[in-house]
Amino acid sequence: MFRQIKQKTIFILALSIIFVLSGCSNSAKTEEESKEESVSRESDSTKSKIIHMDYGDVEIPENPQNVIITFNQGDLIALGIIPVGATFSEGSAFEELAENITQIDGWEINPEELLSLKPDLIIWGSYDEKSYETLSKIAPTLAGDFYSMSYEERLRFFGEIFNREEKAEDLIQGFNSKLKETQAKLDKAGLSDKKITCIEVIGDTVRAYQFGRGGNLVYNMLGLSAPEKLNEAFKDKTSIDISYEVLPEYMGDYILLNTGKDKLADNKVWENISAVKEGRLIQASSNMFWFNDILSLSKQIDIIANSMLEK
Incomplete structure:
Protein backbone atom coordinates (compact mmCIF):
# COMPACT_ATOMS: atom_id res chain seq x y z
CA MET A 1 0.00 0.00 0.00
CA PHE A 2 2.76 2.45 0.96
CA ARG A 3 4.55 1.49 -2.25
CA GLN A 4 1.42 2.37 -4.26
CA ILE A 5 1.11 5.70 -2.44
CA LYS A 6 4.77 6.40 -3.05
CA GLN A 7 4.43 5.55 -6.75
CA LYS A 8 1.33 7.78 -7.03
CA THR A 9 3.17 10.59 -5.25
CA ILE A 10 6.11 10.35 -7.63
CA PHE A 11 3.73 10.30 -10.61
CA ILE A 12 1.88 13.42 -9.38
CA LEU A 13 5.18 15.24 -8.75
CA ALA A 14 6.32 14.38 -12.27
CA LEU A 15 3.13 15.72 -13.75
CA SER A 16 3.46 18.95 -11.75
CA ILE A 17 6.98 19.49 -13.04
CA ILE A 18 5.80 18.93 -16.62
CA PHE A 19 2.96 21.46 -16.18
CA VAL A 20 5.31 24.03 -14.64
CA LEU A 21 7.87 23.58 -17.41
CA SER A 22 5.09 23.75 -20.00
CA GLY A 23 3.75 26.95 -18.42
CA CYS A 24 7.19 28.52 -18.42
CA SER A 25 7.63 27.54 -22.06
CA ASN A 26 4.27 29.01 -23.06
CA SER A 27 4.96 32.16 -21.04
CA ALA A 28 8.31 32.60 -22.73
CA LYS A 29 6.68 31.96 -26.10
CA THR A 30 3.92 34.51 -25.38
CA GLU A 31 6.48 37.13 -24.31
CA GLU A 32 8.50 36.43 -27.44
CA GLU A 33 5.40 36.71 -29.66
CA SER A 34 4.40 39.98 -27.94
CA LYS A 35 7.85 41.38 -28.60
CA GLU A 36 7.63 40.32 -32.25
CA GLU A 37 4.18 41.94 -32.61
CA SER A 38 5.46 45.11 -30.96
CA VAL A 39 8.46 45.23 -33.30
CA SER A 40 6.12 44.57 -36.26
CA ARG A 41 3.83 47.45 -35.27
CA GLU A 42 6.78 49.76 -34.78
CA SER A 43 8.14 48.70 -38.15
CA ASP A 44 4.77 49.43 -39.84
CA SER A 45 4.65 52.90 -38.32
CA THR A 46 8.14 53.74 -39.57
CA LYS A 47 7.70 52.35 -43.08
CA ARG A 164 -7.63 49.55 -49.38
CA GLU A 165 -7.65 49.11 -53.15
CA GLU A 166 -9.96 46.10 -53.04
CA LYS A 167 -12.43 47.85 -50.75
CA ALA A 168 -12.41 50.90 -53.04
CA GLU A 169 -13.29 48.72 -56.06
CA ASP A 170 -16.10 47.04 -54.11
CA LEU A 171 -17.58 50.44 -53.24
CA ILE A 172 -17.35 51.62 -56.84
CA GLN A 173 -18.95 48.48 -58.23
CA GLY A 174 -21.70 48.60 -55.61
CA PHE A 175 -22.52 52.21 -56.38
CA ASN A 176 -22.47 51.64 -60.15
CA SER A 177 -24.94 48.77 -59.73
CA LYS A 178 -27.21 50.97 -57.62
CA LEU A 179 -27.01 53.70 -60.25
CA LYS A 180 -28.15 51.31 -63.01
CA GLU A 181 -30.93 49.87 -60.87
CA THR A 182 -32.24 53.37 -60.09
CA GLN A 183 -32.15 54.40 -63.75
CA ALA A 184 -34.12 51.25 -64.64
CA LYS A 185 -36.76 51.99 -61.95
CA LEU A 186 -37.22 55.57 -63.15
CA ASP A 187 -37.43 54.43 -66.75
CA LYS A 188 -40.01 51.77 -65.93
CA ALA A 189 -42.09 54.38 -64.08
CA GLY A 190 -41.96 56.70 -67.12
CA LEU A 191 -39.87 59.29 -65.27
CA SER A 192 -36.58 59.19 -67.16
CA ASP A 193 -37.62 62.04 -69.46
CA LYS A 194 -38.78 64.36 -66.67
CA LYS A 195 -36.95 67.67 -66.22
CA ILE A 196 -35.32 68.54 -62.90
CA THR A 197 -34.01 71.82 -61.52
CA CYS A 198 -31.50 71.76 -58.63
CA ILE A 199 -31.72 74.97 -56.61
CA GLU A 200 -30.72 76.76 -53.44
CA VAL A 201 -32.15 80.00 -52.04
CA ILE A 202 -29.46 82.64 -51.49
CA GLY A 203 -30.77 85.95 -50.22
CA ASP A 204 -33.17 87.47 -52.73
CA THR A 205 -32.23 85.13 -55.55
CA VAL A 206 -32.44 81.44 -56.35
CA ARG A 207 -29.29 79.70 -57.54
CA ALA A 208 -29.64 76.82 -59.98
CA TYR A 209 -26.79 74.30 -60.19
CA GLN A 210 -25.44 72.30 -63.09
CA PHE A 211 -22.82 70.39 -61.06
CA GLY A 212 -23.06 71.21 -57.36
CA ARG A 213 -25.96 70.62 -54.97
CA GLY A 214 -27.04 67.41 -56.69
CA GLY A 215 -26.58 68.66 -60.25
CA ASN A 216 -23.78 66.29 -61.19
CA LEU A 217 -25.67 63.29 -59.80
CA VAL A 218 -28.97 64.24 -61.46
CA TYR A 219 -27.69 65.26 -64.89
CA ASN A 220 -24.44 63.34 -65.42
CA MET A 221 -24.90 60.15 -63.40
CA LEU A 222 -28.65 59.48 -63.49
CA GLY A 223 -28.90 60.96 -66.98
CA LEU A 224 -31.90 63.19 -66.24
CA SER A 225 -32.25 66.60 -67.90
CA ALA A 226 -32.65 70.22 -66.93
CA PRO A 227 -35.39 72.35 -68.53
CA GLU A 228 -34.37 73.66 -71.97
CA LYS A 229 -34.20 77.31 -70.93
CA LEU A 230 -32.02 76.41 -67.96
CA ASN A 231 -29.71 74.35 -70.15
CA GLU A 232 -29.27 77.31 -72.48
CA ALA A 233 -28.48 79.58 -69.53
CA PHE A 234 -25.89 77.17 -68.11
CA LYS A 235 -23.70 76.90 -71.24
CA ASP A 236 -20.22 76.78 -69.70
CA LYS A 237 -21.37 77.90 -66.23
CA THR A 238 -21.63 75.63 -63.22
CA SER A 239 -24.51 77.65 -61.72
CA ILE A 240 -26.70 80.68 -62.43
CA ASP A 241 -28.69 83.08 -60.24
CA ILE A 242 -32.36 83.55 -61.08
CA SER A 243 -34.63 86.34 -59.88
CA TYR A 244 -38.06 85.43 -58.50
CA GLU A 245 -39.81 87.33 -61.30
CA VAL A 246 -38.67 84.82 -63.92
CA LEU A 247 -38.25 81.78 -61.67
CA PRO A 248 -41.12 79.69 -63.13
CA GLU A 249 -39.50 79.79 -66.58
CA TYR A 250 -36.50 77.80 -65.28
CA MET A 251 -38.27 75.24 -63.10
CA GLY A 252 -38.62 71.63 -64.19
CA ASP A 253 -41.18 68.90 -63.58
CA TYR A 254 -39.34 68.24 -60.31
CA ILE A 255 -37.36 70.62 -58.11
CA LEU A 256 -34.47 69.45 -55.97
CA LEU A 257 -34.58 72.02 -53.16
CA ASN A 258 -31.40 72.47 -51.10
CA THR A 259 -33.10 74.89 -48.71
CA GLY A 260 -35.77 74.64 -46.05
CA LYS A 261 -39.21 75.58 -47.37
CA ASP A 262 -39.51 78.17 -44.57
CA LYS A 263 -37.23 80.48 -46.60
CA LEU A 264 -39.88 80.51 -49.31
CA ALA A 265 -42.90 80.87 -47.05
CA ASP A 266 -45.54 83.28 -48.38
CA ASN A 267 -43.64 83.75 -51.64
CA LYS A 268 -46.46 83.90 -54.19
CA VAL A 269 -44.22 83.27 -57.19
CA TRP A 270 -42.83 80.12 -55.57
CA GLU A 271 -46.22 78.88 -54.43
CA ASN A 272 -47.63 79.14 -57.97
CA ILE A 273 -44.94 77.01 -59.62
CA SER A 274 -46.56 73.77 -60.87
CA ALA A 275 -43.99 71.44 -59.25
CA VAL A 276 -44.52 73.19 -55.91
CA LYS A 277 -48.33 73.17 -56.09
CA GLU A 278 -48.38 69.47 -57.04
CA GLY A 279 -45.82 68.42 -54.44
CA ARG A 280 -43.05 67.41 -56.82
CA LEU A 281 -40.27 68.59 -54.52
CA ILE A 282 -37.16 66.58 -53.71
CA GLN A 283 -35.92 67.66 -50.29
CA ALA A 284 -33.36 66.72 -47.67
CA SER A 285 -31.30 68.51 -45.04
CA SER A 286 -29.74 71.67 -46.46
CA ASN A 287 -26.24 70.13 -46.47
CA MET A 288 -27.12 66.65 -47.79
CA PHE A 289 -26.47 67.45 -51.45
CA TRP A 290 -23.38 69.55 -50.68
CA PHE A 291 -21.28 66.38 -50.24
CA ASN A 292 -20.18 64.16 -53.11
CA ASP A 293 -18.45 61.25 -51.35
CA ILE A 294 -19.61 57.69 -52.02
CA LEU A 295 -21.75 57.47 -48.86
CA SER A 296 -23.50 60.74 -49.67
CA LEU A 297 -24.06 59.89 -53.34
CA SER A 298 -25.67 56.61 -52.36
CA LYS A 299 -28.02 58.31 -49.90
CA GLN A 300 -28.79 61.08 -52.40
CA ILE A 301 -29.87 58.52 -55.01
CA ASP A 302 -32.33 57.06 -52.50
CA ILE A 303 -33.77 60.50 -51.74
CA ILE A 304 -34.21 61.38 -55.42
CA ALA A 305 -35.66 58.01 -56.47
CA ASN A 306 -38.02 57.73 -53.50
CA SER A 307 -39.31 61.28 -53.97
CA MET A 308 -39.94 60.82 -57.69
CA LEU A 309 -41.45 57.34 -57.46
CA GLU A 310 -43.84 58.36 -54.68
CA LYS A 311 -45.52 61.04 -56.83
Whole structure:
Protein backbone atom coordinates (compact mmCIF):
# COMPACT_ATOMS: atom_id res chain seq x y z
CA MET A 1 0.00 0.00 0.00
CA PHE A 2 2.76 2.45 0.96
CA ARG A 3 4.55 1.49 -2.25
CA GLN A 4 1.42 2.37 -4.26
CA ILE A 5 1.11 5.70 -2.44
CA LYS A 6 4.77 6.40 -3.05
CA GLN A 7 4.43 5.55 -6.75
CA LYS A 8 1.33 7.78 -7.03
CA THR A 9 3.17 10.59 -5.25
CA ILE A 10 6.11 10.35 -7.63
CA PHE A 11 3.73 10.30 -10.61
CA ILE A 12 1.88 13.42 -9.38
CA LEU A 13 5.18 15.24 -8.75
CA ALA A 14 6.32 14.38 -12.27
CA LEU A 15 3.13 15.72 -13.75
CA SER A 16 3.46 18.95 -11.75
CA ILE A 17 6.98 19.49 -13.04
CA ILE A 18 5.80 18.93 -16.62
CA PHE A 19 2.96 21.46 -16.18
CA VAL A 20 5.31 24.03 -14.64
CA LEU A 21 7.87 23.58 -17.41
CA SER A 22 5.09 23.75 -20.00
CA GLY A 23 3.75 26.95 -18.42
CA CYS A 24 7.19 28.52 -18.42
CA SER A 25 7.63 27.54 -22.06
CA ASN A 26 4.27 29.01 -23.06
CA SER A 27 4.96 32.16 -21.04
CA ALA A 28 8.31 32.60 -22.73
CA LYS A 29 6.68 31.96 -26.10
CA THR A 30 3.92 34.51 -25.38
CA GLU A 31 6.48 37.13 -24.31
CA GLU A 32 8.50 36.43 -27.44
CA GLU A 33 5.40 36.71 -29.66
CA SER A 34 4.40 39.98 -27.94
CA LYS A 35 7.85 41.38 -28.60
CA GLU A 36 7.63 40.32 -32.25
CA GLU A 37 4.18 41.94 -32.61
CA SER A 38 5.46 45.11 -30.96
CA VAL A 39 8.46 45.23 -33.30
CA SER A 40 6.12 44.57 -36.26
CA ARG A 41 3.83 47.45 -35.27
CA GLU A 42 6.78 49.76 -34.78
CA SER A 43 8.14 48.70 -38.15
CA ASP A 44 4.77 49.43 -39.84
CA SER A 45 4.65 52.90 -38.32
CA THR A 46 8.14 53.74 -39.57
CA LYS A 47 7.70 52.35 -43.08
CA SER A 48 6.85 54.85 -45.79
CA LYS A 49 5.85 55.06 -49.43
CA ILE A 50 5.89 57.69 -52.15
CA ILE A 51 2.72 59.27 -53.58
CA HIS A 52 3.14 61.12 -56.86
CA MET A 53 1.34 64.50 -56.91
CA ASP A 54 1.27 67.25 -59.55
CA TYR A 55 3.59 69.39 -57.42
CA GLY A 56 6.06 66.57 -56.72
CA ASP A 57 6.54 63.32 -54.82
CA VAL A 58 5.35 63.09 -51.21
CA GLU A 59 6.62 60.56 -48.71
CA ILE A 60 3.84 59.37 -46.40
CA PRO A 61 3.53 56.59 -43.79
CA GLU A 62 2.84 53.11 -45.15
CA ASN A 63 -0.20 52.87 -42.87
CA PRO A 64 -1.34 56.35 -41.74
CA GLN A 65 -3.06 56.30 -38.36
CA ASN A 66 -3.94 59.92 -37.51
CA VAL A 67 -5.42 61.50 -40.62
CA ILE A 68 -6.82 64.99 -41.16
CA ILE A 69 -8.99 65.50 -44.25
CA THR A 70 -11.11 68.31 -45.66
CA PHE A 71 -14.49 67.80 -47.38
CA ASN A 72 -14.19 64.16 -48.40
CA GLN A 73 -14.20 62.40 -45.05
CA GLY A 74 -17.20 60.33 -46.19
CA ASP A 75 -14.97 58.43 -48.62
CA LEU A 76 -12.46 57.60 -45.88
CA ILE A 77 -15.24 56.47 -43.55
CA ALA A 78 -16.60 54.23 -46.34
CA LEU A 79 -13.11 52.70 -46.65
CA GLY A 80 -13.04 52.03 -42.90
CA ILE A 81 -10.74 54.94 -42.01
CA ILE A 82 -11.92 57.29 -39.25
CA PRO A 83 -10.01 60.61 -39.43
CA VAL A 84 -8.91 62.40 -36.27
CA GLY A 85 -9.93 65.71 -37.82
CA ALA A 86 -12.21 66.78 -40.69
CA THR A 87 -14.38 69.63 -41.91
CA PHE A 88 -18.09 69.85 -41.06
CA SER A 89 -20.31 66.78 -41.32
CA GLU A 90 -23.64 68.28 -40.24
CA GLY A 91 -26.55 67.18 -42.41
CA SER A 92 -24.45 64.59 -44.27
CA ALA A 93 -25.22 60.93 -44.86
CA PHE A 94 -22.38 60.02 -42.49
CA GLU A 95 -23.09 62.54 -39.72
CA GLU A 96 -23.56 59.91 -37.00
CA LEU A 97 -20.39 58.07 -38.03
CA ALA A 98 -18.44 61.32 -37.70
CA GLU A 99 -19.53 62.11 -34.13
CA ASN A 100 -16.06 61.52 -32.65
CA ILE A 101 -14.13 63.35 -35.37
CA THR A 102 -12.77 66.75 -34.36
CA GLN A 103 -14.14 69.46 -36.65
CA ILE A 104 -11.56 71.71 -38.28
CA ASP A 105 -11.65 74.76 -40.54
CA GLY A 106 -11.00 73.68 -44.13
CA TRP A 107 -10.82 77.16 -45.63
CA GLU A 108 -8.41 78.91 -43.27
CA ILE A 109 -5.43 76.99 -41.91
CA ASN A 110 -5.07 77.00 -38.13
CA PRO A 111 -1.65 75.41 -37.42
CA GLU A 112 -2.23 75.12 -33.66
CA GLU A 113 -5.55 73.37 -34.21
CA LEU A 114 -4.02 70.89 -36.64
CA LEU A 115 -0.92 70.25 -34.52
CA SER A 116 -3.07 69.43 -31.49
CA LEU A 117 -4.47 66.42 -33.38
CA LYS A 118 -0.95 64.99 -33.94
CA PRO A 119 -1.58 63.95 -37.56
CA ASP A 120 0.75 61.69 -39.49
CA LEU A 121 -1.01 62.60 -42.76
CA ILE A 122 -2.99 65.62 -43.97
CA ILE A 123 -5.28 65.42 -47.02
CA TRP A 124 -6.11 69.03 -47.94
CA GLY A 125 -8.77 69.96 -50.49
CA SER A 126 -6.82 72.67 -52.31
CA TYR A 127 -3.26 73.49 -53.24
CA ASP A 128 -1.22 76.66 -53.20
CA GLU A 129 2.45 76.91 -52.44
CA LYS A 130 2.17 78.98 -49.27
CA SER A 131 -0.55 76.82 -47.68
CA TYR A 132 1.27 73.65 -48.62
CA GLU A 133 4.46 74.91 -46.99
CA THR A 134 2.55 75.53 -43.74
CA LEU A 135 0.76 72.18 -43.80
CA SER A 136 3.78 70.07 -44.73
CA LYS A 137 5.63 71.36 -41.66
CA ILE A 138 2.89 69.80 -39.53
CA ALA A 139 2.70 66.41 -41.31
CA PRO A 140 3.15 64.88 -44.78
CA THR A 141 0.50 66.55 -46.91
CA LEU A 142 -1.42 65.55 -50.03
CA ALA A 143 -3.12 68.66 -51.39
CA GLY A 144 -5.39 69.11 -54.39
CA ASP A 145 -8.95 69.56 -55.61
CA PHE A 146 -10.10 66.08 -54.60
CA TYR A 147 -13.70 67.32 -54.36
CA SER A 148 -13.84 67.82 -58.14
CA MET A 149 -12.53 64.34 -58.92
CA SER A 150 -14.98 61.69 -60.09
CA TYR A 151 -15.99 59.35 -57.30
CA GLU A 152 -14.14 56.49 -59.00
CA GLU A 153 -10.86 58.38 -59.33
CA ARG A 154 -11.02 59.73 -55.79
CA LEU A 155 -11.86 56.38 -54.18
CA ARG A 156 -9.05 54.63 -56.06
CA PHE A 157 -6.64 57.35 -54.99
CA PHE A 158 -7.64 57.02 -51.34
CA GLY A 159 -7.59 53.23 -51.67
CA GLU A 160 -3.95 53.43 -52.78
CA ILE A 161 -3.01 55.71 -49.89
CA PHE A 162 -4.55 53.46 -47.23
CA ASN A 163 -3.88 50.08 -48.87
CA ARG A 164 -7.63 49.55 -49.38
CA GLU A 165 -7.65 49.11 -53.15
CA GLU A 166 -9.96 46.10 -53.04
CA LYS A 167 -12.43 47.85 -50.75
CA ALA A 168 -12.41 50.90 -53.04
CA GLU A 169 -13.29 48.72 -56.06
CA ASP A 170 -16.10 47.04 -54.11
CA LEU A 171 -17.58 50.44 -53.24
CA ILE A 172 -17.35 51.62 -56.84
CA GLN A 173 -18.95 48.48 -58.23
CA GLY A 174 -21.70 48.60 -55.61
CA PHE A 175 -22.52 52.21 -56.38
CA ASN A 176 -22.47 51.64 -60.15
CA SER A 177 -24.94 48.77 -59.73
CA LYS A 178 -27.21 50.97 -57.62
CA LEU A 179 -27.01 53.70 -60.25
CA LYS A 180 -28.15 51.31 -63.01
CA GLU A 181 -30.93 49.87 -60.87
CA THR A 182 -32.24 53.37 -60.09
CA GLN A 183 -32.15 54.40 -63.75
CA ALA A 184 -34.12 51.25 -64.64
CA LYS A 185 -36.76 51.99 -61.95
CA LEU A 186 -37.22 55.57 -63.15
CA ASP A 187 -37.43 54.43 -66.75
CA LYS A 188 -40.01 51.77 -65.93
CA ALA A 189 -42.09 54.38 -64.08
CA GLY A 190 -41.96 56.70 -67.12
CA LEU A 191 -39.87 59.29 -65.27
CA SER A 192 -36.58 59.19 -67.16
CA ASP A 193 -37.62 62.04 -69.46
CA LYS A 194 -38.78 64.36 -66.67
CA LYS A 195 -36.95 67.67 -66.22
CA ILE A 196 -35.32 68.54 -62.90
CA THR A 197 -34.01 71.82 -61.52
CA CYS A 198 -31.50 71.76 -58.63
CA ILE A 199 -31.72 74.97 -56.61
CA GLU A 200 -30.72 76.76 -53.44
CA VAL A 201 -32.15 80.00 -52.04
CA ILE A 202 -29.46 82.64 -51.49
CA GLY A 203 -30.77 85.95 -50.22
CA ASP A 204 -33.17 87.47 -52.73
CA THR A 205 -32.23 85.13 -55.55
CA VAL A 206 -32.44 81.44 -56.35
CA ARG A 207 -29.29 79.70 -57.54
CA ALA A 208 -29.64 76.82 -59.98
CA TYR A 209 -26.79 74.30 -60.19
CA GLN A 210 -25.44 72.30 -63.09
CA PHE A 211 -22.82 70.39 -61.06
CA GLY A 212 -23.06 71.21 -57.36
CA ARG A 213 -25.96 70.62 -54.97
CA GLY A 214 -27.04 67.41 -56.69
CA GLY A 215 -26.58 68.66 -60.25
CA ASN A 216 -23.78 66.29 -61.19
CA LEU A 217 -25.67 63.29 -59.80
CA VAL A 218 -28.97 64.24 -61.46
CA TYR A 219 -27.69 65.26 -64.89
CA ASN A 220 -24.44 63.34 -65.42
CA MET A 221 -24.90 60.15 -63.40
CA LEU A 222 -28.65 59.48 -63.49
CA GLY A 223 -28.90 60.96 -66.98
CA LEU A 224 -31.90 63.19 -66.24
CA SER A 225 -32.25 66.60 -67.90
CA ALA A 226 -32.65 70.22 -66.93
CA PRO A 227 -35.39 72.35 -68.53
CA GLU A 228 -34.37 73.66 -71.97
CA LYS A 229 -34.20 77.31 -70.93
CA LEU A 230 -32.02 76.41 -67.96
CA ASN A 231 -29.71 74.35 -70.15
CA GLU A 232 -29.27 77.31 -72.48
CA ALA A 233 -28.48 79.58 -69.53
CA PHE A 234 -25.89 77.17 -68.11
CA LYS A 235 -23.70 76.90 -71.24
CA ASP A 236 -20.22 76.78 -69.70
CA LYS A 237 -21.37 77.90 -66.23
CA THR A 238 -21.63 75.63 -63.22
CA SER A 239 -24.51 77.65 -61.72
CA ILE A 240 -26.70 80.68 -62.43
CA ASP A 241 -28.69 83.08 -60.24
CA ILE A 242 -32.36 83.55 -61.08
CA SER A 243 -34.63 86.34 -59.88
CA TYR A 244 -38.06 85.43 -58.50
CA GLU A 245 -39.81 87.33 -61.30
CA VAL A 246 -38.67 84.82 -63.92
CA LEU A 247 -38.25 81.78 -61.67
CA PRO A 248 -41.12 79.69 -63.13
CA GLU A 249 -39.50 79.79 -66.58
CA TYR A 250 -36.50 77.80 -65.28
CA MET A 251 -38.27 75.24 -63.10
CA GLY A 252 -38.62 71.63 -64.19
CA ASP A 253 -41.18 68.90 -63.58
CA TYR A 254 -39.34 68.24 -60.31
CA ILE A 255 -37.36 70.62 -58.11
CA LEU A 256 -34.47 69.45 -55.97
CA LEU A 257 -34.58 72.02 -53.16
CA ASN A 258 -31.40 72.47 -51.10
CA THR A 259 -33.10 74.89 -48.71
CA GLY A 260 -35.77 74.64 -46.05
CA LYS A 261 -39.21 75.58 -47.37
CA ASP A 262 -39.51 78.17 -44.57
CA LYS A 263 -37.23 80.48 -46.60
CA LEU A 264 -39.88 80.51 -49.31
CA ALA A 265 -42.90 80.87 -47.05
CA ASP A 266 -45.54 83.28 -48.38
CA ASN A 267 -43.64 83.75 -51.64
CA LYS A 268 -46.46 83.90 -54.19
CA VAL A 269 -44.22 83.27 -57.19
CA TRP A 270 -42.83 80.12 -55.57
CA GLU A 271 -46.22 78.88 -54.43
CA ASN A 272 -47.63 79.14 -57.97
CA ILE A 273 -44.94 77.01 -59.62
CA SER A 274 -46.56 73.77 -60.87
CA ALA A 275 -43.99 71.44 -59.25
CA VAL A 276 -44.52 73.19 -55.91
CA LYS A 277 -48.33 73.17 -56.09
CA GLU A 278 -48.38 69.47 -57.04
CA GLY A 279 -45.82 68.42 -54.44
CA ARG A 280 -43.05 67.41 -56.82
CA LEU A 281 -40.27 68.59 -54.52
CA ILE A 282 -37.16 66.58 -53.71
CA GLN A 283 -35.92 67.66 -50.29
CA ALA A 284 -33.36 66.72 -47.67
CA SER A 285 -31.30 68.51 -45.04
CA SER A 286 -29.74 71.67 -46.46
CA ASN A 287 -26.24 70.13 -46.47
CA MET A 288 -27.12 66.65 -47.79
CA PHE A 289 -26.47 67.45 -51.45
CA TRP A 290 -23.38 69.55 -50.68
CA PHE A 291 -21.28 66.38 -50.24
CA ASN A 292 -20.18 64.16 -53.11
CA ASP A 293 -18.45 61.25 -51.35
CA ILE A 294 -19.61 57.69 -52.02
CA LEU A 295 -21.75 57.47 -48.86
CA SER A 296 -23.50 60.74 -49.67
CA LEU A 297 -24.06 59.89 -53.34
CA SER A 298 -25.67 56.61 -52.36
CA LYS A 299 -28.02 58.31 -49.90
CA GLN A 300 -28.79 61.08 -52.40
CA ILE A 301 -29.87 58.52 -55.01
CA ASP A 302 -32.33 57.06 -52.50
CA ILE A 303 -33.77 60.50 -51.74
CA ILE A 304 -34.21 61.38 -55.42
CA ALA A 305 -35.66 58.01 -56.47
CA ASN A 306 -38.02 57.73 -53.50
CA SER A 307 -39.31 61.28 -53.97
CA MET A 308 -39.94 60.82 -57.69
CA LEU A 309 -41.45 57.34 -57.46
CA GLU A 310 -43.84 58.36 -54.68
CA LYS A 311 -45.52 61.04 -56.83
